[in-house]
Amino acid sequence: MNTFINVEDIGNLQQALAEAQEIKNDRFKYQHLGKNKTLMMIFFNNSLRTRLSTQKAAMNLGMNVIVLDVNAGAWKLETERGVIMDGDKSEHLLEAIPVMGCYCDLIGVRSFAGLTDREYDYAETVLHQFIKYSGRPVFAMETATVHPLQAFADLITIEEHKTKARPKVVLSWAPHCRALPQAVPNSFAQWMNAADVDFVVTHPEGYELDPKFVGNARVEYDQMKALEGADFVYAKNWSCPGVTSPADYGKILSKDMSWTIDAAHMAVTDNGKFMHCLPVRRGLIVTDDVIESPNSLVIPEAANREISASVVIKRMLESL
Numbered sequence: 001m002n003t004f005i006n007v008e009d010i011g012n013l014q015q016a017l018a019e020a021q022e023i024k025n026d027r028f029k030y031q032h033l034g035k036n037k038t039l040m041m042i043f044f045n046n047s048l049r050t051r052l053s054t055q056k057a058a059m060n061l062g063m064n065v066i067v068l069d070v071n072a073g074a075w076k077l078e079t080e081r082g083v084i085m086d087g088d089k090s091e092h093l094l095e096a097i098p099v100m101g102c103y104c105d106l107i108g109v110r111s112f113a114g115l116t117d118r119e120y121d122y123a124e125t126v127l128h129q130f131i132k133y134s135g136r137p138v139f140a141m142e143t144a145t146v147h148p149l150q151a152f153a154d155l156i157t158i159e160e161h162k163t164k165a166r167p168k169v170v171l172s173w174a175p176h177c178r179a180l181p182q183a184v185p186n187s188f189a190q191w192m193n194a195a196d197v198d199f200v201v202t203h204p205e206g207y208e209l210d211p212k213f214v215g216n217a218r219v220e221y222d223q224m225k226a227l228e229g230a231d232f233v234y235a236k237n238w239s240c241p242g243v244t245s246p247a248d249y250g251k252i253l254s255k256d257m258s259w260t261i262d263a264a265h266m267a268v269t270d271n272g273k274f275m276h277c278l279p280v281r282r283g284l285i286v287t288d289d290v291i292e293s294p295n296s297l298v299i300p301e302a303a304n305r306e307i308s309a310s311v312v313i314k315r316m317l318e319s320l
């Protein structure tokens with residue numbers, strides 16, 4: 001495995017899930033793979049879970065880890081080509097990337113969508129510059145349009161907690177005070193479409209996800225109807241993906257608090273489990289009682305980020 005961006009990169013899902021369970025049962029089983037190998041994790045944006053779980057996974061696999069917060073101590077980086085760098089940016093990404101590649105064997109990148117230029121974001125411009133210029137295997141730690149480590153952990157969690165062979169999984173939009181990326185719902189939809197689940201997406205009109213990710217999933221604009229009989233409720237906010245209204249890309253179209261997941265929403269599910277990638281804004285996305293309920297999986301879901309990262313890093317180390 002040289003890149004980890006989309007669900008296809010992990011290959012057969014049942015095999016990947018079996019590998020995840022094997023590693024979960026013995027996290028240090030493959031400690032020999034990473035000896036004298038270095039993972040470099042590069043963050044253009046904040047993180048708690050990704051930063052901690054991916055470093056833990058790399059250490060479980062015997063690796064050394066270097067973490068770079070680009071906006072805290074590194075030179076401010078220019079990402080555009082063809083510009084005269086006479087402003088506040090001292091270094092170009094196209095020098096910084098191959099230099100970083102000199103110091104490591106694997107690279108993880110976090111670089112959120114700018115939410116102003118849809119073409120730039122959906123081309124995964126920054127991620128592909130790392131892939132092209134670093135000379136190293138690269139995995140996404142949430143980039144402009146994807147968060148595959150999260151989606152893989154979400155699928156592991158659903159597999160662990162499902163009570164039916166083919167559970168109903170509902171991705172529900174919820175209101176937020178900021179314009180957030182589409183990366184998490186994009187990858188969640190992509191991975192659920194590839195998995196053996198009854199997948200439904202629900203959101204207000206205008207928030208249609210890019211067809212590349214939502215595929216042929218059923219989209220239901222009536223949230224309560226979508227939630228009927230759900231086994232898993234995956235709540236997440238996202239800004240306008242610019243599919244039905246390109247001019248609205250990255251904008252907040254709704255702050256309708258009737259979409260906040262509360263006990264009434266969960267009451268129409270089939271004893272549904274609540275999921276969210278975290279960090280979550282209580283009171284906006286979900287009520288305290290729901291996220292604190294015995295049916296909330298947000299903590300085991302976050303714990304599985306160590307496992308999804310372990311499988312991916314293991315696969316990359318085996319390919320070196």
Ligand SMILES: CCC[C@H](NC(=O)CCC(=O)O)C(=O)O
Nearest residue numbers: 178180181183184277278279281
């Ligand atoms: C894993 C999720 C990362 C990010 N979340 C946020 O940026 C939340 C920021 C906030 O709530 O202020 C997102 O929605 O993509």
Ligand SMILES: NC(=O)OP(=O)(O)O
Nearest residue numbers: 047048049050277278
């Ligand atoms: N879910 C997730 O990726 O969390 P962080 O943004 O804290 O890494």
